[in-house]
Amino acid sequence: MKFPLRQLLFFVGAIGMAILYALAFAHLPGPEGLRSMYRDVINLQTVEQRHITDAITAVNFDYRGFDTLGEEFILFVSVMGALVLLREEKDQGGEKVPDAAWPARSVPPGDALRVWTLWMTGPVVLFGIYIVVHGQLTPGGGFQGGVILATAPLLIYIAENLEVFKRITSHEWIEIAEAIGAGGYALIGLIAFFYSKPFLTNVIPLGPGGTNINVLSGGMVPLIDLTVGLEVAAGFVVLLYAFLQEMLVKQGDQ
Amino acid sequence: MIFYVACAVAAWLFLVGVYGIATSDNLVHLVLCLVVVQASTYVLLSAVGYRHGGVAPVFADVTQTQTTVDSVVQALMLTDIVVEATVVALLLAITVQIKKRTGIVDPNNVNLLRG
Numbered sequence: 120m121k122f123p124l125r126q127l128l129f130f131v132g133a134i135g136m137a138i139l140y141a142l143a144f145a146h147l148p149g150p151e152g153l154r155s156m157y158r159d160v161i162n163l164q165t166v167e168q169r170h171i172t173d174a175i176t177a178v179n180f181d182y183r184g185f186d187t188l189g190e191e192f193i194l195f196v197s198v199m200g201a202l203v204l205l206r207e208e209k210d211q212g213g214e215k216v217p218d219a220a221w222p223a224r225s226v227p228p229g230d231a232l233r234v235w236t237l238w239m240t241g242p243v244v245l246f247g248i249y250i251v252v253h254g255q256l257t258p259g260g261g262f263q264g265g266v267i268l269a270t271a272p273l274l275i276y277i278a279e280n281l282e283v284f285k286r287i288t289s290h291e292w293i294e295i296a297e298a299i300g301a302g303g304y305a306l307i308g309l310i311a312f313f314y315s316k317p318f319l320t321n322v323i324p325l326g327p328g329g330t331n332i333n334v335l336s337g338g339m340v341p342l343i344d345l346t347v348g349l350e351v352a353a354g355f356v357v358l359l360y361a362f363l364q365e366m367l368v369k370q371g372d373q
Numbered sequence: 374m375i376f377y378v379a380c381a382v383a384a385w386l387f388l389v390g391v392y393g394i395a396t397s398d399n400l401v402h403l404v405l406c407l408v409v410v411q412a413s414t415y416v417l418l419s420a421v422g423y424r425h426g427g428v429a430p431v432f433a434d435v436t437q438t439q440t441t442v443d444s445v446v447q448a449l450m451l452t453d454i455v456v457e458a459t460v461v462a463l464l465l466a467i468t469v470q471i472k473k474r475t476g477i478v479d480p481n482n483v484n485l486l487r488g
Contacts, residue, residue: 129395133388140384150376153421158430158443166432174430174444179451190452197459204466256433262455358462365469 169321170328170336171255179260180343184319187343188304191350195301198354205361228278236278243271251348255337261344265351272356281363288360293353300350307342379420386413400468400478404461411457415450422446 147153165177179187247268254260276284308319316322319339326336335341386409393406422443428435430444468478477483 125395129392133391136388137384144377144380150420150423154424155443155445157445158422158441161444162430162432162437162441166437172431172433174432174441175447175451178444178448183445183448186452190455193456194459197463201462201466204463204470256431258429258431260451262451362465362469 166332167328169338169340170325170332171340172332173255173257173260175258176254176260176340176344177337180254180340180347181321181337184308184343187347188308188319191301191304191347194351194354195297198297198358201358202361205365207364233278236274240271240274243267243274247271247348247352251344252334252341254344255340256332256334261347261349262351264344265348266355268348268352269355269359273359276359276363281367284360284363288356290357290360293356293360296349297353297357300346300348300353303346303349304343307339307346310339375425376420376423379416379423383413383417383420386410386416398479398481400471400480400483401465403480404464404468407464408457408461411453411460414453418446418450418453 161174161178161182165171165174169177169181171177171181247264247270249264250259250267251261251264254264272284272288275287311318311320311322314320314322321338321340323338323342325338326333328336390406390408390410390413393409394403397403397406419442422445424440424442427440427442430441430447435441471483472478475483
């Protein structure tokens, strides 16, 4: 057994880390010193300058938009990485069928579950779209709404089976949506070049401001929200599809 | 005061998670321990952005002069959460592959360098 040695090593490291952490804190200026000026500047600027009431979305998609582009590509690349890892091995042949050794799936879902989850699907889609488009006004945005949208096909999978999940997520379209989501953000950033401004400058005319701020007020931010929502929703559906596909086994293996 | 408590909680979450990773005997458990480690960064970031009596920096229903928590740190936390979700997806995909190729999920016995 390696465990005792390993635990000993862990505790030596943990004590060292605890001491360094405490020492680092002893010399920190404390909560007062950690307050940044950026918070005050952004709080005073977002509504007048960008016509956005949610300061977090303003930071994410406008003031710090270039970093969020990188963040979106982290998501894109890791979905791609997961798909490469979970790719089907074609050389072995044989039709893929549900794994009979998995007892949970030999029992069909009950009627109450099916009615409830299918009834929930519509409201979940609506709620997801609402969260995506209202990111500039209230907490939410493309990342949060996209994940909610991706749960809709999952609800249908719970109520039905993998065949239905496959049919409604129609693979090529999801991949096209993901590509549009990833590329759209960068393309919106390029619009600024026509105005001789730096990449991702908010040059799209702002909508009504003041107390009349609506979902279209933020210039490029609503558009970016939409592309990010599309990217996240499509990315997660592709990921779910790849993981659910793993539950199938080759016909010959049973 | 809350700031120091939150920092202590962050350190505790970090150490508990690392302990879980060090002694894990299942790759799925190991990935979830990494989630615990990453949760410590959320607590630390929240602590850095915390202001006593601060509200969420959403000016739909509060005035701009009201004390709010730090919106820059909140935006960083969103990035943190997205990165965590993607890292977990990638690690679980690797776990599926390891299980498929070797039939083992215990990280102590996984030896992928076999000839």
